[in-house]
Amino acid sequence: MTDSPKDKLTTRVKKIAGQVAGIERMLDEKRYCVDILNQIAAVRSALDSLGVELLTRHLENCVLGQGSDKQHDSAKPMSQQQLLDEVKTALSRFLK
Template sequence: MNSESQKRLTARVKRIAGQVTGIERMLAERRYCVDILNQIAAVRSALDALGVELLTRHLETCVLGHGSGSEHESAAPMSQEQLLAEVKTALGRFLK
């Protein structure tokens, strides 16, 4: 992952952390339940978007680019069957 992508992902995670902190503050302030639920929905949406971006990058670099040197430095050498199993597991966890 290049440094620009890393910066964008880090900024996205920081925004999500800020949203979660906002929920904590809303609870402490005893804000209206529907307002809090709306904020929770926004956090879920932001996390889903982050997950889709990471999954897309994984598919592009670690799966399609497997063996080309573009995969993550921590990626273990795997067969196509192992890569497919890993993606199925990751998708199963992400989509729960």
């Protein structure tokens, strides 16, 4: 049995939460600063990867899939300009 796309995202979020909890434990244990910084870098990378996956799915299902059977259930009907503006806003927030 394969996991649904939502289940895969949820699993990734739980792993990231575990990594963040690990950083807290490392701080409590007064671990070496560079080790903690390495773990922070790993969390950033995992979050970036998750963000790219979500952005890709948004483009596939909410932008390109608008009006088709691939459209996300929660997607709002928008004009092409509104969709473009939404993508620009999402990208600018994600890339900060």
